[in-house]
Amino acid sequence: MSRDASIKAFEEAQSLIPGGVNSPVRAFKSVGGVPVFITEGEGAYLTDVDGNKYVDFVQSWGPLIFGHRDETIEKAVIEAVKHGLSFGAPTQAETDLAKLVVGFFDSIDKVRFVSSGTEAVMSAIRLARGFTGRDDIVKFTGCYHGHSDSLLVEAGSGAATFGNPSSPGVPADFTKHTLLATYNDIQSVKKCFADSKDIACVIIEPIAGNMGLVPADKEFLHELRKLCDENGTLLIFDEVMSGFRATLHGAESITGVKPDILTLGKVIGGGMPVGAFGARAEIMAMLSPDGPVYQAGTLSGNPVAMAAGLAALTKLKQNARVIAVLEERAKRLVEGMRKSASSYGITMQTDVRGSMFGFFFNEKPVKNFADAANSDAELFAKFHSGMLNEGYYFACSLYETGFISTAVTDEMIEDTIRASAKVFKAITNG
Numbered sequence: 001m002s003r004d005a006s007i008k009a010f011e012e013a014q015s016l017i018p019g020g021v022n023s024p025v026r027a028f029k030s031v032g033g034v035p036v037f038i039t040e041g042e043g044a045y046l047t048d049v050d051g052n053k054y055v056d057f058v059q060s061w062g063p064l065i066f067g068h069r070d071e072t073i074e075k076a077v078i079e080a081v082k083h084g085l086s087f088g089a090p091t092q093a094e095t096d097l098a099k100l101v102v103g104f105f106d107s108i109d110k111v112r113f114v115s116s117g118t119e120a121v122m123s124a125i126r127l128a129r130g131f132t133g134r135d136d137i138v139k140f141t142g143c144y145h146g147h148s149d150s151l152l153v154e155a156g157s158g159a160a161t162f163g164n165p166s167s168p169g170v171p172a173d174f175t176k177h178t179l180l181a182t183y184n185d186i187q188s189v190k191k192c193f194a195d196s197k198d199i200a201c202v203i204i205e206p207i208a209g210n211m212g213l214v215p216a217d218k219e220f221l222h223e224l225r226k227l228c229d230e231n232g233t234l235l236i237f238d239e240v241m242s243g244f245r246a247t248l249h250g251a252e253s254i255t256g257v258k259p260d261i262l263t264l265g266k267v268i269g270g271g272m273p274v275g276a277f278g279a280r281a282e283i284m285a286m287l288s289p290d291g292p293v294y295q296a297g298t299l300s301g302n303p304v305a306m307a308a309g310l311a312a313l314t315k316l317k318q319n320a321r322v323i324a325v326l327e328e329r330a331k332r333l334v335e336g337m338r339k340s341a342s343s344y345g346i347t348m349q350t351d352v353r354g355s356m357f358g359f360f361f362n363e364k365p366v367k368n369f370a371d372a373a374n375s376d377a378e379l380f381a382k383f384h385s386g387m388l389n390e391g392y393y394f395a396c397s398l399y400e401t402g403f404i405s406t407a408v409t410d411e412m413i414e415d416t417i418r419a420s421a422k423v424f425k426a427i428t429n430g
Contacts, residue, residue, distance in 0.1 A: 001389050005049040009037040031381040031396045036388070041068030044407035046393055054393035055412050059403040061395075062209075062241050063266040065322070065355060066315065067407025073270045073311045080307035088298060093306035100313050101268060101276060105250050107237075107258040108278035112287065113301045117240035117265035118146025120275035121203070123295045124261045125150065127277070128201035128234045130293035131286050138192045138202040140183040142369025142399075144210035145203060145238050149174040183208065183368040184216060186223040193231055201234040201261070202227075206251035207242040209401035211372045213351050213358025221257040228260075234283070240265035240275065241401065244316060246354040248323055270312030272305035326355035326404045329413050333404070334359055336417030344424040346379070355404045372399060379427070386423030392416055 014020035021027045021035065028035045036048040044067055046056045056068070066073065080093075098111050114120050125137055125148075137150065145151045149170045179196060182188040183204075193199060206221060208214040228235045237259035239250055244267035252258045260283060265275040278284070288294045299305075316322060334350035334357050341348045341361075349360045360366050361376040361383070380398040387394055395402055 006037045031384040043067045057402045067405040076307045076311035080304045094301040097310045109281040110284040111278035114275040117275045120263040120277045121145040122148040124277040132200040134198045134200035136177045136196045136199045142211035143205045203236040209241040213401045234260040236261045270308035272308040274305045330357040330404045337420045340421035344428045357402045390419040
């Protein structure tokens with residue numbers, strides 16, 4: 001499989017764009033080789049500049065639950081474009097999408113749209129601080145909530161300690177109010193509350209997708225909810241990735257734990273840049289212009305993005321069984337790959353939540369970031385390269401999650417499993 005055109009494109013990009021990419025993970029640093037440059041997406045497939053086609057299990061990192069160029073969403077976007085790209089003024093589409101989003105979740109009464117998941121989380125934390133009048137926040141090692149300053153904190157050893165900046169350019173004063181806890185470990189959270197009486201919120205991915213797919217234990221989330229209630233602290237569920245992917249009604253519907261604030265993204269934009277945060281009316285009343293907590297954005301509620309999101313969520317609501325169908329396919333995929341790996345003496349840990357799937361080359365089940373970090377990164381890189389050569393596009397990091405779209409057929413699943421066996425055989429034979 002030739003990638004000469006991608007190599008040339010990457011060389012040119014590196015001369016003009018830092019690292020040749022506009023988001024670091026795309027650079028293939030952790031898997032080696034050169035990133036493929038894409039010219040087109042159609043259904044389940046991506047086509048690169050060399051003309052190679054790949055079955056896509058990334059789906060733009062989650063948004064494209066109906067695959068590339070879904071006819072309904074594409075039509076809605078084209079129609080919206082005909083009326084204008086941006087107005088900087090209210091439109092009915094914003095209210096229509098808000099009504100749809102709020103209707104899916106018991107925990108939120110109102111929602112505000114922004115342009116990215118990072119912006120949604122940043123705003124949600126500011127809102128929590130404004131509502132509680134407190135400064136400190138608790139986050140979990142391995143949970144990624146965007147690149148805002150207070151969340152770029154070095155992953156600790158598991159002890160709940162005040163964090164240090166993990167990126168140059170982030171002042172220590174910005175992160176001194178961020179405490180780290182260990183995912184699925186309630187004692188580490190209790191340590192945070194013992195260290196600080198000024199905790200505004202605890203933020204967590206209830207279905208973590210940024211250390212690979214690692215769902216939180218139900219018992220842990222219930223304990224977390226109880227701890228927040230006892231301390232007057234708000235609980236934020238970051239479902240930018242898992243929202244409408246794991247289940248239509250959020251992690252609250254499968255765990256029985258309701259957050260105080262919810263953040264969303266990806267699927268709610270149907271492939272366009274959209275993020276959102278929502279809460280009960282009492283909390284959202286703190287937000288400007290009703291209250292003193294300021295948040296704004298020129299492109300927030302962009303009419304084209306709203307049209308795409310409205311089309312995507314309407315289609316999901318009308319086809320509620322989609323999640324169950326995709327979950328069955330995702331389970332069949334990872335179980336098939338696990339059996340293929342096992343036949344060549346390779347151990348895989350796998351998990352599935354709705355249309356999200358994950359796998360680790362690890363001897364033990366993965367419950368937190370430390371477990372994930374003990375996975376075989378070299379083996380993952382070889383597997384990724386092998387599957388790419390076979391025409392299957394997986395996330396280019398072992399700390400990312402895979403996605404099934406409705407365009408991925410049962411036949412594609414079986415073909416992927418057969419290809420994985422071929423790759424595992426090649427790996428074990430050296």
